[in-house]
Amino acid sequence: MILPLLMSLLTICIAGAAPFSCPMDLSYVETIPWNTSICRDAIDSQPCCQTLFSIFGIALAQRLKETSFFYLPNQNTSSTCLHDFKLKLEALSIPPKMLLFCFPDPTLFVTNSSFCAGIRTTQDWRQRVGMVTPLDTSCNGDLKDQTRCSNCSNAAIKLISKLKSIDPNANATKCFYFVVLYAAGVANPFGTTDLSTTSCILGLPQPSSGITKGSSNKRAKVMKLVFSLLGAVVGVVIAFVLMVMYRKWDKRKKEKVHHHRQVENEARASVLLLSNTDAKWFDISELQRATDKFSQDNMVGRGGDGVVYKGTLSDGTVVAIKEIFDLETKGDEEFCYEVEIISKIKHRNLLSLRGCCVTSDNLKGKRRFLVHDFMPNGSLCYQLSLGGANRLTWLQRKNIILDVAKGLAYLHYEIKPPIYHRDIKATNILLDSKMNAKLADFSLAKQGYEGQSHLTTRVAGTYGYLAPEYALYGQLTEKSDVYSFGIVILETMSGRKVVDTLNSSEDSITDWVWTLMESGKMKEIFDESIREGPEKMMERFVHVGMLCAHAVVALRPTITEALKMLEGDIDIPKLPDRPVPLTHSSFQYSLLHGMQRSG
Incomplete structure (x- = not known):
């Protein structure tokens, strides 16, 4: 059952790689001496997978030497190289199923700064560990000795150990x-490809013919040492090796995965190692029972990245179960990153994670779920849309705004490194039974370094809530979240929806508020139900919203400053001059151009 699934996954990954070329020369696969019988007549797949990692590592090491990059630039390139690697192995009569089993996920070899201390290149390496390391002095000789x-x-x-301390x-x-x-x-x-490199550093088994008994015993001792070290490396994609590693590294996590042998539990073990989290892992059968097999009657929300179901666990707990969409684009790595982010946050105004589910089957393929507490009062967006007696009161609006500010302050200043949410909006603010607000959906969250600006070519978020400097130039700071928070304040105080506003012929919500303020019609900004x-x-809250949503990033307060202004602990500075209206034709052209560039 496991093997057909892994074969189908990797086949899908490498099938579309034709337009790309592999930047690595793999011709050595057929010429260097290595024990191919390990993979031809494999009864136990573990030694073969260890060997194939060593063989593929030769090309990665050579590319590192030539380009200074440890891994490949993207998934398409990785898939193409694995496809070429498969062809080389087939020429040696090694069954394709061995590669498909040992390398189920091509993103394993794609550059990612979250892998190890932010290292991507040899320059990063030297900045972290120094110009000269123990490897440079101990591995620079003939290692056949x-x-x-x-x-x-x-x-x-x-x-x-040094990297882990960093x-x-x-x-x-x-x-x-x-x-x-x-x-x-x-x-x-x-x-x-030198024997000293392949046998000692990469742990590549050599053919047994022509080796004397004495040298064989000597080599066996060396290989025993090497394989004991490389076991940690090759275990990344093999679930049963992961379970062995868990018994060594984390007995508690071992109990979660050791008793499973089916496909979903193999995948779960792999994701568990990558995410390094204590989140509870649910079996798909538990979620099916909780949602009456994901009945449409239990669907409570749908967005671009997933669908949310209401469910009841066996102990009676009501939960929200979100199924993640677009898995082929995002991949397990981003799913694990989101799980790891959410697992770190522990705050009353941030929606915490109850657990996850990872499963795969031949019918529905790969499926990934997040399980949260259920928020019975829905989102802020939903509450703002209600009319009559159900409209939010002033006190409720005030507390919601303060709750969101406190949650953001925790993300920006109480976690190291800070977390930027990047998608603050009314639909991502959920309300519990007592109308306490909790900031949700961390699928776009990004960790950063305090006080440092980040440039990114992939701008994420929702049009209307994006800070101009982020939408146009990809400049991400904590004040990008502050801008979105300012828009939420104005929405909450006025009852207007920013998206509806931007899709009409009217001004943006910030231009609309500016116009009313300048004409002395401040009261008209407030929703009728709270006038x-x-x-x-209430005027103070609107002023803080305008400061937070100012187009000039330097004029915005930090979230902690905004919170103090809202609570009346510090004075609100005079509003600066009105910026160029967001509906100005030049600004709209630049903003849309920036969004298209980022997309």
Whole structure:
């Protein structure tokens, strides 16, 4: 059952790779000496997968030496290289199923700064660990000598410990593979296909013919040492190896995966290692029972990235179960990243994660779920759309705005590194039974470094809530979230929906508020249902909303400053001059052009 699924997954991944070319020369696969019988007559697939990792690692190490990049630039390139690798193995009479089993996910070899201490290139490497490392001094000789090979291996272990001390959240297996690639491609001067490199650093088994008993025993000792180290590396994509690693690294996590052998549990173990989280893992059967097999009657929401069902667990707990869409584009890596982000946050105004579910089957393919507490009062957007006696009161609106501000302040200043939500909007603010607000949906969240601006070519978020500098130039800071928060304040105070406004011939919500303020019609900004409320206090909230949503990033407050203004702890500065209206033709052209560029 497992093998057909893995074959289908990798076939899909590499089938569309034709327009791309592999930047690595894999001709060595057919010429270097290695024990191909391990994969031809494999009873136990583990040794074969270890060997194929070593073989493919030769090309990655050579590319590192030539380009300074540890991994491949994107999934298409990785898929193409794996396709070429498969053809080379077929020429050696190795069944294609072995590659499909050992490499089910091509994103394993795609550059990602979250793998190990933010390292992507050798320049990053040297910035983290220094210009000269133990690998450079211990792995630069002829490693066919057992003593030198042992010294090189010991140096690798020390360097992994150093990387973990630099970044405690770093993935140990990923860091180990970085160490292996650096040792093979940079530190060792004999070349990536030299026997000293392939046998000691990459742990490649050699053919047994022509080797004396004494040298065989000697090599066996070396290989025993190497394989004990490389076990952590090759275990990334093999679930049963992961379970062995969990028994060594984390006994508690072992209990969650050790008793399962089916496809969904193999995938679950892989994702669990990548996400490094304590989230509870639900079986798909639990979620099916909770939602009456995902009945349409239990669907409570649908968005561009997924659908949400209301469910009741076996213990009576009511939950919201979100099924993630667009898995082929996002991949497990982004799913794991989202899980890891949500698992870190513990705050009363942020929607916490109850658990996850990872499953695959031949009928519906790969499916990924997030399980949260159910919010019975829906979203802020829904509440603002209600009329009559159900309209939000002034006190409720005030508390919702303050709740969102407190949640954002926690993300920006109480977590290290800070988290930028990037999709603050009324539909992502959920309300519990007591109308307490909780910020939800962290699928676009991004970790950053405090006080530092980030440039990104992939702008994410919702049109109307995006800060101009982020939409136009990809400049992301904590004040990008502040802008979106300002829009939410204006929506909440006025009852107007920014998206509806932008789809009409009217001004944007910020231009509309500016116009009323300048004409002295401040009261008309407030929703009719709250116009009898405390006028001065409501005016303060509108002023803070305008400051937060100012087009000039330097004029916006931080979220902590905005929170203090809202609570009356500090004075609100005079509103700066009105910026160019967002509906101005030049601005609209630039904004739309920026959105198209980012898309």
